[in-house]
Amino acid sequence: MAYKDSSKLLPPPSANDIISVANALNTLKDVKTTWIIGKISLTPGQQKFWFEACENCQKAINVDVGWVMRCPSCKEESRVVARTRVGIAVDDGTGSINTVIFGLDAEKLIPFTTLQFWEAHTR
Incomplete structure (x- = not known):
C-alpha cells in the first residue's frame, strides 16, 4: 500500500537529509531511497x-487496462x-541520475492525468 501514497513511503526531508547526486550514486548500493x-x-x-x-497494490501487470483479474502479487481480485x-x-552539477516518477507525484510535474495519457496512446 506504500506505493499509493509516496508521502508515507518517503516523507518530505529536512535540509540535512538532502544529498548531492554524486553522494546518492555512491550510497544507492546500500540505501534504496534518498532526497536530492x-x-x-x-x-x-x-x-x-x-x-x-x-x-489494489499498484504493482505493474501485463494485462489490458479495464480487465478484472486476480493479481499475482496481492492475490486479490482487482x-x-x-x-x-x-x-x-x-x-x-556533481552528477546525473536517471529515475522514474510514478502516479500523483508524476502528475504534479506534468499537466496531464494518467487517463489523458492512456486515451492519447490508445486512440
Missing part, C-alpha cells in the same frame, strides 16, 4: 507515460488501471 535536489529533464526515448497496474510513469534525469 537538481535540475530535471525528461529522459529521451520514453515510449509511453503510463503502465498497467493492479488497482481491476487493471493505468498509472502515470515519467522517466526523468536529475542533474545537480
Whole structure:
C-alpha cells in the first residue's frame, strides 16, 4: 500500500537529509531511497507515460487496462488501471541520475492525468 501514497513511503526531508547526486550514486548500493535536489529533464526515448497496474497494490501487470483479474502479487481480485510513469534525469552539477516518477507525484510535474495519457496512446 506504500506505493499509493509516496508521502508515507518517503516523507518530505529536512535540509540535512538532502544529498548531492554524486553522494546518492555512491550510497544507492546500500540505501534504496534518498532526497536530492537538481535540475530535471525528461529522459529521451520514453515510449509511453503510463503502465498497467493492479488497482489494489499498484504493482505493474501485463494485462489490458479495464480487465478484472486476480493479481499475482496481492492475490486479490482487482481491476487493471493505468498509472502515470515519467522517466526523468536529475542533474545537480556533481552528477546525473536517471529515475522514474510514478502516479500523483508524476502528475504534479506534468499537466496531464494518467487517463489523458492512456486515451492519447490508445486512440
